[in-house]
Amino acid sequence: MSYLNRITGLIMVCAAVGMVPVTLADNTSWPVPPLSKTPVPVIPAKSWLLMEHHNGWVLAQHQGTRSLPIASLTKVMTAYLVFDRLRAGEVMLGDKVMISKKAWGMPGARMFLPAHSSIRLESLLKGMIIESANDAAMALAEHVAGSEQAFVKRMNRVARELGLMHTFFDNSTGLPTGKNRSSAHDLGRLASILIREFxxxxxxxxxxxxxxxxxxxxxxNNLLWQTPGVDGMKTGQSRAAGYCLIATTQRQDMRLVAILLGAPSKKSRNESMKTLLGFGFKAYETRFLLDATTVVTRMKILKGSSYQVDLGLMQALHVTLPRGAFNMLSANVYTGAHPSAPIEAGRQLGHLTLNYEGQQLGEYPLMALYPVSRGKWYHGLLHQVQQWWE
Structure with a gap:
C-alpha cells in the first residue's frame, strides 16, 4: 500500500493511535470548515463563538470579532504571561511574592491576602484562576513586571504578537475601573494557545x-459540575460586560472552545453555553488522522549518504467535519525535484493537501524527519545498485 493510500485509509477509518493536541497559532484568518446542516441554536448574548481547538476552525459564531468589555476574562491573559515567565525561568512556582498595599486593597473577588505578607507564587496563580482573586492578580503582575503598569504594557504587546486584533488591556484584573476589551475570536485564540503551550x-x-x-x-465555573467533559476555563461578570464565559471541553479526539460575551444573567450564560457545546458535538466530529513524525512518503536524495529521506508532518493532524462527511475527504501528496544533500532535519520538501468535495480544505508542510549528509564517492554506486534491485 502506498503512503498516499495509507493516508486516505487513515482518513476513512481514523485509526486512533495517539494524539498530540496542536493549534495553528499563526492562523489569523480564522478558517471556516465545511458547515453542518444542523441548525445553529439561538444564543441570547451580545457575541459568541464556537471553535475547534486543534486547527482553530470556527464552527459557528455571532459577531465574533466585536470588541466588548470582558471583565475577569482578562485573567486568562494575566495567567498566560505568568506561565510564559515560568517557562523562561524568570520566576518560579516557589517564589515568595510580597503583597503590596495596592494588592491588599483590591475590591471584588479576593483571597484576603495580608498586606506586606509573602505568599507562594503557585498559591496566587491558583487563587486567581479558581477564585478569580483580584488581589492575587495584582500581586502577580507586580512580581513579574515590577508594577501593574509595566505588566499591562506586556499584556498589550503579547496580544499584538499573538494576533489578537480586537483586544486592549488597561489593567491586569478586569475590574471595571479599566477599559479592557476583546472579542470572542481573540479570546478563543488565546485560550487555545494557552492550552497548547501550557x-x-x-x-x-x-x-x-x-x-x-x-x-x-x-x-x-458552574459547568465543571453540571456538564460532563467541561475541563475549564474562566468566568467574568460586570455591569458593562454582562455575564461572560470561556468554556473548554473534550470528548475523544474532539476539543471545543466556546466563548460567550454579554449574556443577560448567570443562568442564561450557563444554559446558553451548554446549548452551544451540545450543538458542536451533535453537528461535528473530529478525527485524528496522523501523528507527528509519521512517515507520509519517501523522497529520493541526490549525492547523499542515504538514497532517500522520510517525509512527515511535524505536528499531529486532526480534522473536524460535519458528522457523516468524512467519506468525502481525500488527500494528495506533492513533492518537488529530487534535492541534493546535505538535507537538514525539518527542511520542507513537499506538502500534503486535504480536499473536501473537490475543494482544498487544508495544506500541511512535509518535512525531512532526519538529516542526510553529503555522501562519499562510493554512495553513488551503492544507490545505482539499490535502484537496479528496485
Missing part, C-alpha cells in the same frame, strides 16, 4: 476548589 498549568482552570489559609474557595 498543558501542565491548564488543568488548574478545571480544579473545582482551592484551600488557602483555612478558607476554601470554589471555582466560579
Amino acid at each position: 498543558p501542565q498549568f491548564y488543568t488548574w482552570f478545571g480544579e473545582k476548589e482551592f484551600a488557602f489559609r483555612k478558607i476554601r474557595f470554589y471555582n466560579r
